[in-house]
Amino acid sequence: MTEQPLRLGVVGLGRAFTLMLPTFVRHPAVRLVACADPRAVARDCFVHDFGGRAHDTVQALCDDPEVEAIYLASPHQFHVDHVQIAARAGKHVLVEKPMALRLEDCRAMIASADAAGVHLMVGHSHSFDQPYLTTRALIESGEFGAVRMISALNCTDYLYRPRRPEELVTAEGGGAVFSQAPHQVELVRLLAGSEVRSVRAVTGIWDSERPTEGAYTAFLTFANGAAASLTYNGYGHFDTDALSSWIGEMGQVRDPDGHGSARRVLRTVKMAAEEAALKDKRAYGTTVTAATARAQTPPVAYNHFGFVLVACERGALRPMPNGVEIYGDDEKRFEPLPAPDVPRREVIDELVAAVRDGRPPLHSGRWGMATVEVCLALLRSAAEEREVRI
Amino acid sequence: MTEQPLRLGVVGLGRAFTLMLPTFVRHPAVRLVACADPRAVARDCFVHDFGGRAHDTVQALCDDPEVEAIYLASPHQFHVDHVQIAARAGKHVLVEKPMALRLEDCRAMIASADAAGVHLMVGHSHSFDQPYLTTRALIESGEFGAVRMISALNCTDYLYRPRRPEELVTAEGGGAVFSQAPHQVELVRLLAGSEVRSVRAVTGIWDSERPTEGAYTAFLTFANGAAASLTYNGYGHFDTDALSSWIGEMGQVRDPDGHGSARRVLRTVKMAAEEAALKDKRAYGTTVTAATARAQTPPVAYNHFGFVLVACERGALRPMPNGVEIYGDDEKRFEPLPAPDVPRREVIDELVAAVRDGRPPLHSGRWGMATVEVCLALLRSAAEEREVRI
Numbered sequence: 205m206t207e208q209p210l211r212l213g214v215v216g217l218g219r220a221f222t223l224m225l226p227t228f229v230r231h232p233a234v235r236l237v238a239c240a241d242p243r244a245v246a247r248d249c250f251v252h253d254f255g256g257r258a259h260d261t262v263q264a265l266c267d268d269p270e271v272e273a274i275y276l277a278s279p280h281q282f283h284v285d286h287v288q289i290a291a292r293a294g295k296h297v298l299v300e301k302p303m304a305l306r307l308e309d310c311r312a313m314i315a316s317a318d319a320a321g322v323h324l325m326v327g328h329s330h331s332f333d334q335p336y337l338t339t340r341a342l343i344e345s346g347e348f349g350a351v352r353m354i355s356a357l358n359c360t361d362y363l364y365r366p367r368r369p370e371e372l373v374t375a376e377g378g379g380a381v382f383s384q385a386p387h388q389v390e391l392v393r394l395l396a397g398s399e400v401r402s403v404r405a406v407t408g409i410w411d412s413e414r415p416t417e418g419a420y421t422a423f424l425t426f427a428n429g430a431a432a433s434l435t436y437n438g439y440g441h442f443d444t445d446a447l448s449s450w451i452g453e454m455g456q457v458r459d460p461d462g463h464g465s466a467r468r469v470l471r472t473v474k475m476a477a478e479e480a481a482l483k484d485k486r487a488y489g490t491t492v493t494a495a496t497a498r499a500q501t502p503p504v505a506y507n508h509f510g511f512v513l514v515a516c517e518r519g520a521l522r523p524m525p526n527g528v529e530i531y532g533d534d535e536k537r538f539e540p541l542p543a544p545d546v547p548r549r550e551v552i553d554e555l556v557a558a559v560r561d562g563r564p565p566l567h568s569g570r571w572g573m574a575t576v577e578v579c580l581a582l583l584r585s586a587a588e589e590r591e592v593r594i
Numbered sequence: 595m596t597e598q599p600l601r602l603g604v605v606g607l608g609r610a611f612t613l614m615l616p617t618f619v620r621h622p623a624v625r626l627v628a629c630a631d632p633r634a635v636a637r638d639c640f641v642h643d644f645g646g647r648a649h650d651t652v653q654a655l656c657d658d659p660e661v662e663a664i665y666l667a668s669p670h671q672f673h674v675d676h677v678q679i680a681a682r683a684g685k686h687v688l689v690e691k692p693m694a695l696r697l698e699d700c701r702a703m704i705a706s707a708d709a710a711g712v713h714l715m716v717g718h719s720h721s722f723d724q725p726y727l728t729t730r731a732l733i734e735s736g737e738f739g740a741v742r743m744i745s746a747l748n749c750t751d752y753l754y755r756p757r758r759p760e761e762l763v764t765a766e767g768g769g770a771v772f773s774q775a776p777h778q779v780e781l782v783r784l785l786a787g788s789e790v791r792s793v794r795a796v797t798g799i800w801d802s803e804r805p806t807e808g809a810y811t812a813f814l815t816f817a818n819g820a821a822a823s824l825t826y827n828g829y830g831h832f833d834t835d836a837l838s839s840w841i842g843e844m845g846q847v848r849d850p851d852g853h854g855s856a857r858r859v860l861r862t863v864k865m866a867a868e869e870a871a872l873k874d875k876r877a878y879g880t881t882v883t884a885a886t887a888r889a890q891t892p893p894v895a896y897n898h899f900g901f902v903l904v905a906c907e908r909g910a911l912r913p914m915p916n917g918v919e920i921y922g923d924d925e926k927r928f929e930p931l932p933a934p935d936v937p938r939r940e941v942i943d944e945l946v947a948a949v950r951d952g953r954p955p956l957h958s959g960r961w962g963m964a965t966v967e968v969c970l971a972l973l974r975s976a977a978e979e980r981e982v983r984i
Contacts, residue, residue: 357903
């Protein structure tokens, strides 16, 4: 790589940032040069880790001439304002999912990026994960005929990980539909290779102490006739990593005997404030730093999002964390994917290809908006107990 | 057991009968005393095996005073007439699934049984399988709260097993929706503990040489608010027995390297007549007899119908061929079910309890009719591309 690394400014040094940190510290094509965050400890850590500048405001960060593109990992509700600030400052934006909570916000974000002539990308989502991209390439090879049915099932302890209070309020972007469904919706959209036409869903709010969606199950149809079944359950009971040889969402080795651990940790805190503090303790600048990210055991496999099975007319494809299981009419085989050198490198690769080479990203603003539309339809279908057309 | 065995007359010595044969030869509470079937070789074998009488007509069989109850395993389209003949003769009936292909036929069957005061039962279906019954009992214990979401996925080589021509014609009761969906629909109905209220489905006819449904995916909602996702794929690609330690549908040990074998065998035949002959060759009276059924390796586990996961509010239950995996808030455990002494004994147990003790069967005519209604709604939803209310 002869080009200079892409100079990235970071808005929000919270949970999403910590999940991208192993990527940032390892990917040669990107360099963090500036940040903005309300937490002083996080800002100080950033300057210590990356030698960049910590700004007081998002505006100041976006005005920083050193910054080429913004990684926007502020809470959902700020995405629309922050994207507009960045775009007006002429900066490309990678905004975390969910892009926004309302379609009009998505439209405003797209319009501002278009007007400024900058790229707007949405991610990370698990539709970036290489096993799904490889599965899509296998579908496009034509060897297996048209894609017809997709099954996606993910069972985790999502709801019992430490949360800030607003993460447990659906109207503020909390809950599994806004936070987890984007992953599943995007990966089935990627695999179907078509746009969603209808959604029928049921959501689950089963724990009165955490009164937001912890689970959903949905049936999607696509313009090309394919259908997908999506189920997510974040109540910490069954764990679909059991079906992936205990390789976790981040490609890490998991302990099969860890059942119930999220709930046990959570029981040690008594109040919402304590829980938020528990979350902060795991945030960037305290226990997580560039050094800890560099020292992390490298993932043994790719990121993934649970059990996924794609039925084509002449074959079935099962993306796994370390490759793709391929079931044809006559033979079955395994297409291995060696463990990635840089976790989630696919996100930065797509961003750099857009900014440096002008290659339109798959995960564009319009792509992200279509996902928000499906998530909103999912909530509406559950509330109105009927199929919702898109 | 001090009571005399139930004296059963069999209508139809075909595939369904061979699947029940291991049960009939082992269950102490039942004795086969008469039969009716168009194939002489099957009739002769029956008389040799069981010492009973082979009748020329269903009417004659039902008039046989030795017969207490009829096991009706004739092709689907004959079920309505045959049930009426049996009921008018005062005989209880166990009719194979699907009960019928039209609701008016189901109604006529129920009416004739009611008028005659006999029990009408529908089965075998996999909702009789002990692991699902045990799972239902665990739900009813209340330990895990209300059942909310059920995921059911079964991938087999169903479509490539030898078939008679009519089994590949949906209008004649062929295809996965009439032949396989009843199993999946009944087991999710059993687990949900409620009646189906809506169906959204997509079906797949992907092989023009076998132009009936080989696959479907469906989203069901229930009166109690639960939802179920059902997916069946009989195209011989992925095999869900991989998720059950290669224990097969009949509780047998399977060869993980058997991929593609059904297609390979089928390729050795050139015409529909040859395929029907291939099917006949595996039928009762030729390669299958009471002796082969007795000599069969006993199943190592219970019958099952693929991957099933039940999400309750406070736990998840995963029925397996040899027990139930239980995932609570804090602990996970396994409730083992030792291998059954008699395969599918649950069917005969329910029939005998009805006939001898007057205990109303779960799998009554009304139960079976509700399943037919869901299967028809599944076809209609796919054809009309909309949700169908029930």
